[in-house]
Amino acid sequence: MSLRRLQVTDFRCLQSAQLELDPQFTLISGPNATGKTSLLEAIYVLGRGRSFRTRRLEHLIRVGRQRFVVLGEIAMPERRVGLGVEGSATGIRAKLGGDKAPLAELASVLPVQIIDPEVHRLIEEGPGRRRRFLDWGVFHVEPGFVAYWQKYQLALKQRNAALKAKQPRAITSAWDEDLVRYGEQLTAARSHYIALLVDQARTLAKNLLGMELTLAYRPGWGRDMSLSEALQQSWEHDLESGATQVGPQRAELSIRLDGVAVKDRISRGQQKLLAAALLMAQVKLFPRDAPVQPSLLLDDPAAELDNERLAELMSEISSHAVQLIVTTLHGEFAALGTPGRRFSVGEGGVQSA
Template sequence: MLATIDIENFRCIESAHLEFDARGTGILGRNASGKTSLLEAIFFLGHARSLRANTREKLVRRGQSFFRIVGQVETPRGVLTAGTEFTGGRSRTRLAGQGISSISEIAEILPIQLIDPSVHKLVEEGSARRRRLLDWGVFHVEQNFLAAWRRYQRALLQRNAAFRSGQTLAVISAWEAELVECGEIVDRHRSAYAAQLKPVFEETAERLLDEPVTFEYRRGWSKDETLADELIAKRPRDLQLRTTTVGPHRADLTFRMGETVARDRVSRGQQKLMACAFILSQVRLRAVTATMPTCLLLDDPAAELDVDNLGKLLKAVDSVPSQLIVTSVSDAGLQGINVVRRFHVEQGKFTPML
């Protein structure tokens, strides 16, 4: 779990030190007081990127030249210090006093999930968010996934580059062999994870939406072809487009409510609940297998939900084992969840509440 965080010069936060509860911490403050800034700092520590398409420069407090975020993380290996500093256009991340080779080293000890007011985009927008979220879950259960996925992405860049630079068929098919080898591993892990997740999601979603909801995993190429055959078949078209149009980088999830594809039918509020159900089911599934809980960041859950739906969401959140850090403008946004410690925030300053 995330035991403490120290923040300097991050968005509106000049300096902050917070100690979190192992179960639930509430952050209360008016609009524009710094609630989202705190969650974004935690998110940045775990991902080395912004929540939005924000450039990292915009995260530095106005008039300053750097930001720094340091967290103490309790792990089975003891308490580890994870720190990240952004200055001069570069960020540097350290874990237990040493530089890291990949941000996945932090993600492994500090798994973070976020539910914020834009969570409905998971259902509404393009496939990239859905893939990234699915892969978060796969990464945390399957150790070999990340290496295969990285190799796949490298080979993908090479095949596309080969099309652009007019390489020979021999070069292109060599990259295809690599795509097939890694792509099949990626799909196997995703598919196994999706199958495990599905019943957990269906149960969670039905509780939130009072209607049967499900999702279908699509691997990114047709059901009855091998990836190798499909890549060959699509070569002429891919050459024309100078990009690879089939493969696990095109994998997606389709959400359905009853018989209908959710994207076309449901309201914003229902999309939000569906997306929350997906994230909560991932956290729930992870809790069964992992030794460390997920740090679940819940930003302003009351946004766009009526009292009934907010109540259902908070009940579902409370039933999922996680370390919860939740923000709200008022106590109503915290009803029914076990928030042990509370902070009040005003103009980027956090004070513990009694």
């Protein structure tokens, strides 16, 4: 159902912290630079195998230490499952139920989503961030997705290695069949998901921004041809650049408000609202009958959203089972109800409040 116990060691500024989380709503408060965001980051890393703040693992390890460890316990309908991540100079490793597990499996027991002060980057930055956003969502509504996503990545990696080594076309093209098969499955799954997503996000965007939202999927190659044809056409270009130039790794989620592409056209404040609407729609789309429910992390929402808008966002998911974990400098959030558990973060670390 949800993350109930969290134990963090040598993660960012947190030397050691233990928290029993509420299944509905946990509030974490404290002054600036005490480790509130780091706590949310630790939960995020536990569910995603990566941070939302940095790509560099060493930044997550407490200065002067060799590794960080984050352990969690998920309460499922009939059992509890332990999971953990450990990061060191040699990389990040995951454990699930006591056994080593691929990072991708963490998400199946701890689906975690964050809305933080950097949320506008989903709109503002390049297409890679939007592809990851999409894929997290597809993963949770379409169970077969991981398998063909991984097969696609593998074929792409091999093909790119062959291109880089300037192998003859016959060798490089040996990967095309897999690329096309899994690439088309990936494309179909993402397109289908976007249709579901826009249904959910449209009303939110209308209420928050007063504009009409449209989403479209650009698959990463020309509209008027198949992926197989696109690969044929792109051959010279691929060889020259040493990498495959067409396919789902080049896909883009195109976002429009009132018919106009949003990137660079709307204010930072509007970007934040739009990104929050998209993330919220994604939480809403999470299957209700799933054995685990998503944990939604809100990092200092008061800094970004007035109470009215926060209430608007929250009303969208109020009928869904979502675990809220929220940080704040001070104050409560009427829109979020009463926290089942509170923690304060300060000089002495994390304390139950």
